[in-house]
Each structure stands twice: as C-alpha cells, then as structure tokens.
Amino acid sequence: MSEPSLSMDKPALIRALQRVLPERLIIHEDEALRPYECDGLSAYRQVPLLVVLPENSEQVQQVMQCCHQRGVPVVARGAATGLSGGALPLADGVLMSLAKLNKILDIDPLNRTARVQPGVRNLAISQAVEAQGLYYAPDPSSQIACTIGGNVAENSGGVHCLKYGLTVHNVLELKVVTASGELVVFGAAALDAPGYDLLALMIGSEGMLGIVVEVLVKLLPTPQRAQVLLAAFDDVSKAANAVGDVIAAGVIPAGLEMMDGMAIRAAEDFVHAGYPVDAEAMLLCELDGANDEVSAQLAKVRQQLLDSGATEVRTAKNEEERALFWKGRKSAFPAVGRISPDYYCMDGTVPRKRLAEVLLETSRLSEHFQLPVANVFHAGDGNLHPLILYDANKPGELKRAEDLGAAILELCVKVGGTITGEHGVGHEKIHQMCVQFSAAELTQFHAVKHAFDPLGLLNPGKAIPQPRRCSEYKSLGSETLTPPSARGV
C-alpha cells in the first residue's frame, strides 16, 4: 500500500475538518484508526490517514468541500462487509464512515416506498415494513449487517435476484453528494426521471462517482406463501444442469441456490439444517406466490428435479424447517470459515448452461493450485461463489489463493461471463478487468469517472484499472498466472 504523500499536511487537514465537524466525529489517533484498516476482504489492509463519521448530509457535503479544496482523496464505507476491498482505505486519504446516517426517514405504504439513510441495515428495512405486509427484496447473505448505502455502491443481489432483481431494480431515487460537495438527486419518487439514467449509473459504481446520503427504496408485497424444495444429487454436473431444466420448464423460482458436497457438510456441521451430508451437490429452490399457485409449481418442480437426476427431493415440512434450510445456506460462508484458517470468496457469473463445465474446470484448477475450493452460490443467476480455502500463515498460500481466484475469474470471462456478479471489482479484481475489457472500454470508464469527479478524489484506484497497467498485467499473466488447465476451455 502507498505511503502518505509528503505534501499531505495531516495536522492542517484535521484543523480544517474540525471547523466543519465536532471533534468526536474525527478519528486520527493511530490505535483508533486500526479497526478501519480493511473491509470484509481482510487479506488487504491499510490504515487510513484519518476517519470521519458524519451524522448528516450537510456534514458529508462539508467534509467533501474541505477535501476537494485540498485535493484529499475520500473512501466511503458502510458496514464494511464488502468482499472485494472496495472500502480499503488509502494511506493519504480520508475514510468516511456513513454508519451514523442510520435512520429510516419515512415509510409510505401506499406508494410502497421507504426513504432511508445509507447506514440503515438491509434487513432493518424489511423488518420496519413487515407489519404493512411489505418487504425490501434484495437480500445479500450479509443482510443482517450490510447497509443499504453499500448495497447501492455494489448493486448487491442476494438469493432472490432471479425473480425480484438486484439493487438497481429496487431503488427509485438517490440523494448524492458529489466530489465537489454539491447535493444532487438521481431518480425520483416516480418510476423514471428526465434525462440520462444517472440512477442506474450510480448503482454499482463502487463509491467512485458520488457519496450516497439518502435512498428511496421500492417495497414489494410479501408473497402469500413461500415454500422451499431441497434436492440432493450424487453428481455436481447433474445438479448444475437441473438448474437450467427448472427454468426451461417455465418456472421462475424466487431463489435457486446450489451447494457442493464440501459446502453441504460444512454448513450441516455448523447449523444442523438436516442437509444430505452424503450428497455431492444440493439445490435449494424457493417458490412463492398465491397458495394454489405455489402448490402447482411445487409439484412441477419436484418432478423436474427428479427427471434431472435428483436422488432425493424434500419439501420443507413447515415454516421452521424452511427457515432452517435457508439458515444453512446463508451461513455457508462462516461455516466454511470454521474448517479452514482463511477463505477467499470469488464472485464470477457465467451463462447457466456453462455451470457444469465451469464447476468441473474449477475443481481441476483447485487440484492444480493444491487448494480446496467449496462452492455455494446463486445457481439460478449463474453467479458462482467459489470459496478458496487457504492458510495465510503458510508462506505462499495467500498468493496461490489469489492466483487460483484469478484463474477462476478468467475462466468465467472465457465462457461468456463476468468477473463479478455482485461483490464489485474493488481493489481485488482490478487486474481481471483487463481481461474483460479493452483499452478503449477502460478509457471510456475513466471518461465517465472524470465527468463526475474530475480531480479523481472519490475512491481512486479502485474498480477501473489504467489501460497502461493492463498491458503490464497481460504480459505477465500469459507467462505465470494462467495455468495450463485454464487454457482452451
């Protein structure tokens, strides 16, 4: 990580910030800065120059104006559950935590919207509107902790995307503080807004175009009934192909998740969900809608799963068991964390029809790099989450995990997919952007960044690599980074 630049006068910056923020909202002592050194991807750490914790949007504007005048970069951060190092601080930059902007400002049941501050937790929104029979659809696995502001930055998904969409499909309006400290509104309380779709552009922009200070989310009616099927398979490829078969049967499941044998056993040991521990793969398929509709779909999907080679298909006996089936899935990451000192979570997306071969090739890569890989992912969306198990204390293992991860992502691009489905590029996948995009495309991204942030102060160095760095990476990658087994897929 970079050292603070010599021109950075930290005491002067602190004095300037003290003029716009109360003392207690500025952290600058070394020990107190330590907890902010990383996000959910703890392999990368950097203590920031200082941390600010604004309590309202005016303070966000004032901090931005202050930093803009001095040319100080700013990294915004929500709950820091991100898995791509998107909120990794800069040694010569301010880390702005939005955790104190945590109020639900308004709930409008008739218009089916909630106006919230960015630090509100994802799950807290659904909990606040439950009594009205409404909920907020995107539900990333980290939904207990992650904040809506971070969800906007990453365009977060979850297990219900296939039917209910991503963050971009469920947000109507954003209030955003620009790099120069102006407050602007993208989107509207209406279904569209005049001019360019800046709302869509802002969502998933990883804190590089502006800082979100208010979010108007869309709420959906809670389905009358939701039911989940658990299907066990003795072969990973059969399970992968069953995913496409269910969709080809004309059913759009509310969720369609897959776990491989290692993930099944880790999750079962952890939460005792009653998973089939001798299976090689398992699908969880949730169906929701009107009571009779769900009954009809359950019968259809059950038959389809059996036709696709499932060795066993179970329906959750009651709401309690349904919750337990999902609990196993949602705690699969920490469950895998229990069987390995460290794990590294990847996030590529591929066309569903390529799932089986990508899983097969991933296991070959796993052998090549001699690191185990567990798979637990959003199969309905083709969004893979290979978990690479490693031990950071063993020399060379982190590097090997990174190289294996890079090889898996490049495999995803090769089969027509993408290096990130929902976790973002952040710091982590910046090299793989070179594989997915041409120099002209990267230059276009930089031009867009420049349109919003001409000085390059918002989360600089993340998400979009410099084309020049890509040529360096590519010349390196062809020799050392891509193992023979990843070629010619």
Add this chain to the structure above:
Amino acid sequence: MGVSIANHDSSAALVQTIAEAAEKGRALQMTGSGSKAFYGRQATGDPIEVSPHCGVINYEPRELVIKVRAGTPMSQLEALLASEGQMLPFEPPHFGPNATLGGTIASGLSGPRRPYAGSARDFVLGTTLINGLGQRLRFGGEVMKNVAGYDLSRLMVGAMGTLGLLLDVSMKVLPLPEIECTLVQELSEAKAILLMNQLAGMALPLSAASYDGLKLYLRLSGSEPGVTAARSQLGGDLLEEDNAFWQKIREHQHSFFNTDKPLWRLSIAPAAPPLALPGKQLIDWGGAQRWLISDQIPAATVQQAAEAQGGHAQLFRGGDRLGVVNQPLSADLMLIHQQLKQAFDPKGILNPGRLYPEF
C-alpha cells in the same frame, strides 16, 4: 422456430461513418424506421441508417437471454420470443409497424406492464455501442448479474442516442404468463387511484392498472391457480377481448389518444391524488403515469404539477418539437449531463439537441 428474421451485420460501415463524422465534426441523426421521430426534440444532422444492421445474434430460451442487433424489427423479435413462449416483460410500445429494437431501447419506453414487471432499462443486460469517436465498445454482457465496471449499458436506455449508437442489445426475457384476464369496474378517479395502489401492495398477480376517466381496468397475469384465486378475491366484470384493450393503451390507439392537441406525459408518485389540470387525462402504470391532453396549458404549469407529486412532465407528442420537451434539469444535473455527453461524444455529433437543447 418458424419466425424468420433477416440477418445482416453492417457495424463496420456504421463505425466508419461515425469515425469520419467525428473527424469532420459533422452531426449525425440516427434513424431506424422513423416510428419515434415524433418523440423527443427534433434532432439535426445527416441521417445515419441503423435498420440495415439487424438480426438475432444469440437466443437460447433456457438462458432467458436474447442478444439482438439494433435494426431488428420489434414485431419480428416479439414473434420469435412468443414462438418460444417468452416475451419482453416491459411491453414496449412500437408506435409504428416497423419499429426497431434500437429505437425502443434508445427512447426507453415501456408499456402497461412496467410498474409490475420493470422497465426497458431493467431488462437490459449488455450493449455494444459506437461512441462519438467511432469506437466500438461493449459493456455488460449476457449474464443476469454483472457489476464489472460502471453500468454503461443501462445508461444508454432513454439517452436518445446522444451518448452512442447502439449496435446490439442483450436483454433478459421471461416466460409468457399462462393466462391473463382483465377486470373492470366503474369508480371515481380518486377511488380508482387509491384502489390501484392498495392492490399493488397486496400479494396479487397484477400486471396492469389503468383508468380512463370512468372505469378502472385491472389486468391479472400468471399461473392459472394464481390468477383464478386473485379474480375471485377482486370481483368486477371480466373484460372481453382484453388483449386488444391493452394493445390500444400500449400503442396509443385508444380513442383517448385520438387528437391533434399536445399530449403530455406526467411521471409521478403512483398514489398521487387526481391532478387538477385543464384538459382530459388517462391514468396508466397504476397511477404512476398520467397522460394529459391539453392545448391551453403552459409547460411550466404541467411541470410544476408533476414536480409537486415527486415526478416530472414531458411533452410526449405534438406541440413545438424545438422548444421545451423534457422537464428542465437543475444546474448541477445539467452540468453532469453535459460532462457525460463530453465523455462519450466530445465532438457533439450524435443526435445533438434530441434530448435537451444544451447538448
């Protein structure tokens, strides 16, 4: 598949035309079939024909994804999807027999199903475009989830071709509903708006809700058991030939739209109360889209009325196409728009003036 669609790649010629125009600083206006020439501001520049660039590049029904060249006629595209039991869920209006996909996406128009299924931009997964420098660029892809880089594909939707010429678009498609039916009842406007929004907050397979000044029309779509259950819950009379009714709403062939007077579109918060504006109105999108026919009303009055309800107004059809068509932007937003335009089209040659007079 029983539907034949002409297949022709003329992207090289389009790239060359734009690169040459960029060099000379010569403005270009993109045309497909001309079905949406009435929409937006009148552009200037030499025509660049996109219709010859047509055909389906990739369609696999199991993947729920189709990738199509911009010049492909919508009627053929929708027939192909229907032959596989699928559809474009945003129910785009064509506004002409030969409407193309490129114009549909560039204008970002969506039909009656929009509030319940999503908009044109919601279903766009990726695009290949030519920017104002004549560079061919690809963003997004053919997968359901993709957050690599900024979402420049969705930015193209509704940009009226001012940021780039669309070569092809990948879209998510969905199965056609098993059945649909439409229920009708007479209601006051205020009660109709209230009911549409109350029902949208309930777990019902609602897929369209419109009010013509006298009657409320509610369409239900989905599986047979789901629709049957909702129908008995809702009551109201069953509308005969309801497909034709929604087709007329979608294509502005309903008698309401039969006028030479200016047509305004107000996009506002769905539960906003009846708007007291001179002229006649038709409500679609469950209250979120109010059509207004009025020839004696100043633009500022309509814009203020929409803004007061959390939205904006647009002179959709008729009136002065060189004047104010879209709601004016705040100074900060206009600056961002102009800088974005600069980022994609520094010479200002792509459809100049089509969206706003400033760029």
